[in-house]
Amino acid sequence: QVQLVESGGGLVQAGGSLRLSCVGSGFTFSAYNMGWYRPAPGKQRELVASIASGGRRNYANSAKGRFTISRDNAKNTVYLQMDSLKPEDTAVYYCNGQAYGFDYWGQGTQVTVSS
Secondary structure: OOEEEEEOOEEEEOOOOEEEEEEEEOOOHHHOEEEEEEEEOOEEEEEEEEEOOOOOEEEOOOOOOOEEEEEEHHHOEEEEEEOOOOHHHOEEEEEEEEEOOEEEEOOOEEEEEEO
8 A cells, every 4th residue: 555654853953954754655656746744833734845756846935945855766765855954843744745636645754953
């Protein structure tokens, strides 16, 4: 069955870095648009960064210049490099895949940024 499994979260100090990974299985990973989401005030989840099947990237304004999304289709993996982390980045980060009218979600990985 379809699975998305995130890893790489942890506790870091403000200004530090983390690299999140999400490994997909049970679907044609290369054909899917992939993204990273987190809960936000007044929202269930907000888009942090996305990368389309063709490689087009987009970022939330809060992530621009600090986060980088990438994918390795040979490994069925999407990454989120998070630099210059801020306490307000603290959240559970969820991996998402979208295509063919389907949406798949991972279980999330916790990122905590201390002041």
